[in-house]
Amino acid sequence: MHKRVFVGVIGISLLQVIAFPVMANSDLPQLITWAVEHDVAKQQIESQANAMTDAGVASSQWMDPKLKLGVGGLPVDSFALDKDPMTNISVGLMQQFGRGDTLTLKQQQTSEQAESIRKKLGVRALDVRFAMTNLWVEGVYQHRARQLLQQNKTLFKELEQYLSMNYGVGVNQAQDVIQAQLQIARVDDKLDANAQVQQRIKAQFGEWLGKQAQSVAPSQYPEWSALQAYLDTQASHQNDYLALAQHPAVRVIDALIKSNETSIDIANEAYQPQFGVEVMYGNRQATGMNGQPASDLLSVYLTMDIPLFTENRQDKQLASAQHQLGATKAQRDLLLQQMNAQVAAVRHDRTNLQQRLNRYQNGLLRYAQEKTQAIERGYQNNTSQLDEYIRAASDALNIELEQARLQADLSLANAKLSYLLNKF
Template identity: 35%
Template sequence: MLWIYTMRKFRRWTPIVLGVLFAMPVAYSMAAESTAASKQQAIYQSTEQLNRLINQAVSSDFKRASIEHQSQSMREQGIADATLPDPKIKFGASNVPIDSWALDDESMTSVVVGIGQQFSRGDTLNLMKQKANQQADASELSAQLRSLDIARNVCRLWLQLGYLNIALDNLNQRLSFQQQLVKNNETNYSLGKKAAQDVLSVELQVTQTQESIDANKQLRAQVVSQLSEWFGAEWMSSNDPSLASNVVQWPRLQPVFEHVKPGDNHALFMQHPLIKQAEKAIAVQETDVSLQQQRYKPQFGVEVSYGHRDGKLMDGSNAPDVASAFVTFDVPIFTDNKQDRAVNAAKYKLGSAKLERDLLLQQINAQVNQQLTTLQGLDQRITRYRDQFIPQSHSHLAAVTRAYDSSTASFKDLVSANLDHLSLELNYQKLLTEQNQTKANLAYWFDGFSPAALGDHINHYQF
C-alpha cells in the first residue's frame, strides 16, 4: 500500500517537477537575452554620449580656434605680399643756385614732381600668393589634426573611465564577500573552529581591497579632471562620468577591423591630414623652387617726373617746363654664387620634404601594423575569455554553490569561488577596454572620427 501511495504522489508531482525543469533553461535564456539587450542599450547610450562630448570638445577647443586664426592670417598676409609695392612720389627742386636760393634766377632751376613704380621679377607675385595659400592649407590641416587628437584622447579617457566604473563595482562586490568571510571566521574563531591567523588574513585582504577602492576613486577623479579640460569644471560634478562605458560601437570601422591585416596599409591612411600636410609641405617647396627661379629674370622699375621752371631764357622768354621718364632694371649676369645657389638650396629642401613624407608613411604604417597586431591578439584573448574562461567559471561557481548547499564545501570555498569569478570578470573587462582603446587608435588613422554634417552649419564628429 505504501508503494502504491508513493507512486500516486510521484505521478501527481511529476508534471510540476518536469515543468519546472523545462522552464529553468527557458527562464535562464530569457534572462540572458534581457541582460544582453540591456548591455547593448547601455553601449549605444554611452556611444551617443561620447559623440556629443567629442563634438563639444572640438567646438570649444581654444587651440583649434587659434590654428584657424593663424590660417586666415597666412591667407591675408599672402594677399598683402603678392601685391605690388606702393608707388614712390618724388617732390623737390633741382639745379637751385646756392648764392641766392631763388627758383627764378636760372632757367635750369625747376620744381619737380615725380612718381615711380617697382615691378617684381617674372611671376614672383603670383607664386608668393600661391605659396601663402599652400601654407594656409597646411595650417588648416593642423586644425583637423587637432580635432582628431581631441577625439582620440576623449575617447580613450571615456573608455578608461568606463572601465574604472566597472572596476569599482567589482571591488565593492569583492569587499562584500570578504567582509562576510570575516564575520564567518570571527564566529568560528569564537567557537574555537578557526585560528587567529585565519581571521587576520581575511582582515588584511579586506584592507587591501579598501585600498584598491580608494586608488580606483583617485584614478577616476584624475580622468574626470583631464576630461574637464574640454568640458569645464562643472562637468566634474555632473552625472555624465557615471554614463561612461569601456565599450563603444564602431559601425564605420567594423569592416576595416574584420578584413585589414598587418602589412602594407598605406592606401587606408593616405587621406589622413598628417599625410596631406606632408604633401602640402612638398607643394610649398616646389613653389619655392619656382620662386627662386624667378631671380634669373630682371626686375623693372618705371619713373616719370614733371619739372616746372620759373626762370627766363637768354632771349627773355619763359623757360619751358620739362618732363622725364626712366625705365630701370637689373641684369642677373653673374649667377654662379647667387641665383644658382639659391635654386639649388630650394631643390635640396624639396628633396628633404619628399623624404620626410616617405619616412612619415613608413612610421605610420608601422604604428598601424602594431595596433592591428595588438587588436588581433586582444580579439583572440577576448574570445577565449568569452567562450571558455567565463562559462567555465560560471560552472565552477555553480558547482561550489551546490556543494556548499549540500554541506560538502565550506563558506570559505564559496567566497573563494566568487572572488575568483570576480577576478576573471575584471580581467575580461580590462581586455575589452584595451580592445576599444586600440580601436580608438586605429580610428585616428582610418578616418574613424570623420565629421558628418548633422546640422545647418556645424560639423559633428561621430563614429
Template identity: 30%
Template sequence: MRFCIPTIFAAAIAITLPVQADLRLQDAVAEAIHSDHWARSNNFQEQALRSQALASGQLPDPKLRLALANLPTDTFDFDQENMTQLQVGLSQQFPRGDSLKIRQQQLGQQADKGPIQRRLRAAKLKQQVSNRWLKLHALQEQLMLLENNRHLFQELVDISRANFRSGKARRFEVIDAELQITRLNDRITRMQQQDAVLRGQLNRWLPQAMSAESLPISLPEIKPLLALDNVSALQSAVQSHPQLQLLAQDVEIRQRGIELADQAYRPGFRLDTSYGLRDDMPNGRDRADFFSVALTFDLPLFPEKRQDAKRNAAVQQREAAREDRLLSLREYEAELHQAISNYRGLQQRLAIYNQDYLRQLREKRIAAIRSYAAADGRFSDVAAAAMGELETKLMKVQLEHQQAQMITNMNYWLAGADPLLMANEGEVNP
C-alpha cells in the first residue's frame, strides 16, 4: 500500500490539472471557416437575390381606375346628361416576349453564385490561415532552437574566460564571446515580437483565446491534393477552381442579357377595360351602361439606335466575360506551375540539408572548440563555426516551413479538387 497510495494520489492530481491545448493547423482552418461572418453575409445576399428573382418573374400589378365623367357643371346632377357616367377601369401591362422569365433566370443565376463564392472564400481562408499558422510555427520552432543552443555560446564564454585567466586569450575575445550571448538574446526578443504580431493577425479569423494557444511541437504533414505528375488531373482541378466557376457563371448571366435584349424586338402591350355606369333619365327611362376595352401596343419599328445597340452591347459584355475567364485560367495555370517548380526546388535543397550538411558543420564546430581550448585556434573561427551551424539549423527549419507553405499555395490553385471545400459548400452557420 505504501507504493499504491502515492501513485493513485498522483494520478488523481494529474486528472484534475488543466491540460494545455495546442492550436493544430486543421483546427485553426476549420474554426476560421466555421465562424466566418462574410459567409453569413453572403448567404443573406443570396437569399435576397432569390427573393428578387421570384418577384421579377411576376406580372406588374394591375391598375384600377375610378372616374366620374361628363358631369354637368350647371347642376351637377348625375342623371341630367346622357354621357354622365361613373367609370371603373382596369388595366394590365404585359412586358415584351419572355422578358420576365429571362430576367428571373438571370437573377437566379446571380443567386447561384452564392455557394461558389463561399467556397472561394473558404479556399482563401484556408490558404491565409495556413500560411500564418506555418509562419508562427516556424518562429516557435526557431525560438526553441535558439534556446536549446544557448549552451553552445555559453560554452564559448566559459572557454574564453578560462583561456584569458591562463594567458592564452586576450580580453576582447572574452568580450566578443559575451557579445554573442547578447546578440542571441536580442534575436530571441525580436522573434518573440514577431510571434505576437502573427498571433494578432490570426485574431482576424480566430477567437483571441484560441490564437493565444501554443502550437504543436512537430510540423504536421501537408500533402498536395493531387499527384504533381498527373497533368490532366491538375488541369481539370484548375478549371474547376471556384474563381473560374464564378467567371463561367458570369458568361451565362451575360448570355441571359443577350436573350433579354432579343425580347426588345418583340412588342409589348397593355390591356385596358372599363365599365361606365349611367343613371336613368329624369323621366325614368333606362339608360344603357357602357363597356370599353382597348389593347395598346408599343412597336419597335426603328431598332437601329436602340434595340440593335443594346443587343450589341450585351454581346460585347458576354465576349468580355469569356476573355476574362480565359485570362484567369492561364494565370492560374501559370501560378500552379510556378508553385510546383518552387516546391521541387525546396525539396532538392532540403535533401542537401538532410544528408551530411548539418553533420559536417557540427564536426567543424567541435574541432574548432577543441583547437581553441588547446590554444591552437582562433576565437573568430570558433564563433563562425558555432554561428554557421546555428544559422544552418534555422535555415533548415525555414525551408521546411516554406515547403509546407508552397504546398498550401498549390492546394489553393487546386481548390476545385479539395474535399474540405466540397463538404463546406453552401454550409453557413447561424
C-alpha cells in the first residue's frame, strides 16, 4: 500500500509534466486584438496626431490682413475735414507674406511630427501585446502549479487515510498520521497562495479587458512561430540591428529626425527677406488750389525686412536646429544600442533556460523518482522514517514546480525577445 500510494504521487505528477503540451492558445491573440482595438490610449494618440495636423495647416497660412483707418493732414486749429486740401480720410489694407518657403516647410514639419505621434500607435499596440502576454504566461504557470498541488494533495490524503486506518489497528503511530496531515495543510496553504496570485492576474487583465477579464483562463503557453522562424535564420545577434531598426519605438524617432531636418530648412529660410504689401486710399473733402474738389489719393507700398544682423538671431536658430537634430540622432543610436544589448542578454538567458529544462527533463525528475523508490523500500523494511518518505515527496513536487517555473521563464524570455525584435 505504501508503494502504491507514493509511487502514485511521483508517477502521476511526472505524467502531468509530460502531458503539458507547448501549443498556441487561440484565446490570447483574440484577446490582444480586442484590447488593442478598444484601447483608450489609441484614441488619445490619434487625437494628438489630428491636433498636430490641424495646427500645421493653421501655421502654414498667411498672416491675417490688417485694416488701417485714419485721418491724415488734419489742421489742429479747426479740426475741420474740408478746410485743408491735405486733409484726407484714409483706409488701407496691409498683407504680410511668409519668409521664403517657411510656411510650406512649417506645414511639412507638423505633418512629420503628426506622423511621429501616429507611429506611437505601433509602440502602444506592442506594449499591450507584451504586457498581456507576460500576464498570460504567468497565468499558465499558476494554472499548472495548481494542478500539481491539487494532485499531490489528493494523493497525500490517500496516504493519510491509509495511515489512519493502520493506526486504528495499531500498525502505525499517531505521529505518522499527524505528519501526513501537516503535509496536506502545507499544500492547502500553497493552494490558497496560488489562488490569490491567479485573482491578481485577472485583476491586472482588467486594465485592457474590463469585466471580461474575470473569464480569462490561461492554460497553454503561446506559440512563438514568428520568433523561431527569425532565430532560425539569424542564429547570431550580430545582425539584429536590421530588425531593431524596424521597431515602432525606433520608427517614432526616425519621424522626429525628419522633423528636425525640416527645422534646419526653416532656420535657413530665416535668412531670406520677408515681404509685405500695403494699399491706402485717401478721401479728400476740401477744394484744391484751383477751386475744384481735391482728388482722392491712392498709395501702394512694398515692405521688406532685411536680415542684416544674423549673429544672435538667425545664426543661433540654425545652430539650435542642428544641435537638436544631432541630439535626436544620438537618441536613436542610444536606443538601438540599448535594445541590442537587451536582445543579446535575453538570447543568453533563453539558451541557459533551455539547457536547464533539458537537465530537469533528462535527469532531475528521474533522480527524484529513484530516490523516492529507494526511500519507499526502506520504509517498507523499517529502515526509513515516514518523514523521509514525505520529504522525498515534497522534493519531487518542488522539482516539478521548478521545471514548470523554468517553462514559464522560457516563455517570458521569448516574449521579451519578440517584443524587442517585433516578432510576435
